[in-house]
Amino acid sequence: MAEQIKINFLGTGSAVPTARRNHPAVLLTYKDENILFDCGEGTQKQFRLAQLNPCKLTRIFITHWHGDHIFGLPGILQTLMMNNYSGTLKIYGPKGTNHFMDIYKRMYLSKADAIKIETKELSGKETIEEKEFKIECAEMTHDAPCLAYSFTIKEKNRLDKKKLSKLKLPGNSPLIGELVKGKTIEFEGKKIDGKKLVYSEPQRKIVYATDTKLNDNLIKIAEKSNILISEATYSGEEEELANEYLHMTCVQAANIAKKAKCEQLYLIHLSQRYDNPKYILEEAKKVFKNTKVPEDLDSLKL
Ligand SMILES: [Zn+2]
Numbered sequence: 001m002a003e004q005i006k007i008n009f010l011g012t013g014s015a016v017p018t019a020r021r022n023h024p025a026v027l028l029t030y031k032d033e034n035i036l037f038d039c040g041e042g043t044q045k046q047f048r049l050a051q052l053n054p055c056k057l058t059r060i061f062i063t064h065w066h067g068d069h070i071f072g073l074p075g076i077l078q079t080l081m082m083n084n085y086s087g088t089l090k091i092y093g094p095k096g097t098n099h100f101m102d103i104y105k106r107m108y109l110s111k112a113d114a115i116k117i118e119t120k121e122l123s124g125k126e127t128i129e130e131k132e133f134k135i136e137c138a139e140m141t142h143d144a145p146c147l148a149y150s151f152t153i154k155e156k157n158r159l160d161k162k163k164l165s166k167l168k169l170p171g172n173s174p175l176i177g178e179l180v181k182g183k184t185i186e187f188e189g190k191k192i193d194g195k196k197l198v199y200s201e202p203q204r205k206i207v208y209a210t211d212t213k214l215n216d217n218l219i220k221i222a223e224k225s226n227i228l229i230s231e232a233t234y235s236g237e238e239e240e241l242a243n244e245y246l247h248m249t250c251v252q253a254a255n256i257a258k259k260a261k262c263e264q265l266y267l268i269h270l271s272q273r274y275d276n277p278k279y280i281l282e283e284a285k286k287v288f289k290n291t292k293v294p295e296d297l298d299s300l301k302l
C-alpha cells in the first residue's frame with residue numbers, strides 16, 4: 001500500500017482572522033517530511049490545537065510576504081530555538097525571502113545561528129527534486145511577488161508483496177532491486193520475470209495556491225492534481241472586487257479546478273465576511289462538484 005500523504009488545514013482564513021478561521025497555514029506530512037505552506041499569525045498555536053508538533057517541521061514554503069501569510073514565522077522560530085530544534089529548517093519563498101529572513105533571524109533568534117535554517121529564494125521556475133517527490137512553483141499575479149506550489153509524489157514501480165513472498169528470496173537479496181526494475185533474474189535455477197511482479201503506483205499531486213488573481217500559470221501548475229487547495233477570497237458576484245484586489249472568487253477557483261482536470265478542490269483564504277461558507281460552497285459546486293470548504297484543523301489523507 002502506498003505511503004499516505006496527510007494534509008492538515010491549520011488556518012483557512014485570510015487577512016483578518018475570525019473566531020472560526022485563523023490566517024493561512026497548511027501542513028503536508030509525507031514520511032519524515034513535515035512541510036508547511038504559509039505561516040500566518042498564531043500558526044504554532046494551531047499546531048498545538050491539532051495535536052501536532054511544530055518541532056517536526058522540515059520545510060516551510062511561503063507564498064508571499066504579506067502579513068497574513070508570515071506573521072507566524074517569528075513564533076515558530078522562537079519555539080524551535082527554545083526546544084533545541086536539531087534539524088535544518090528549509091525555508092523557501094519568492095523574491096525578497098533572503099532579505100526578510102535575515103531580518104527575522106536577527107530580530108527573533110538569540111543568535112542568528114541558534115537553529116539551522118537554509119533559505120532559498122525562488123523565481124517560479126525551479127523544481128526541488130527529491131528521490132520520491134518533487135516540489136514545483138509558479139509565479140502568481142498579486143501585489144507582491146507570489147508563488148503557488150505543487151507537491152508531487154512521483155510515479156514508481158512497486159513489487160507485489162504476495163507474489164514476492166512466494167519466491168522466498170532473502171529479504172536483503174540484491175535481486176529484489178533487479179525485479180523492481182522489471183528485469184528477469186535467476187534464483188535457484190529458475191528464471192523469474194520482474195515485469196510479472198511489478199505494478200506501477202500512480203503519481204499523486206497536491207497544489208497550494210494563494211493569493212492571486214485568475215491567471216494561466218495557475219491552470220498549468222494545477223493540472224491533473226488530486227487536490228487543489230486554492231484561495232477563494234470572494235463570492236462569485238464580487239468578481240470586480242476580486243480583480244481589483246488581485247484575488248479570486250470561488251467561481252473562478254472552481255473554473256480553474258475544472259479546466260485543470262483536478263480531482264478535488266479545497267477553498268481557503270475566505271474573506272472574513274464569509275464566516276459561514278455555505279454560499280461560497282454552493283456557488284463553487286455549480287461549476288465544480290468536488291469542492292469542499294475545509295474548517296480550521298480539518299485534515300485529510302491521500
Ligand atoms: Zn492573504
Ligand SMILES: [Zn+2]
Nearest residue numbers: 064066142211
Ligand atoms: Zn496577499
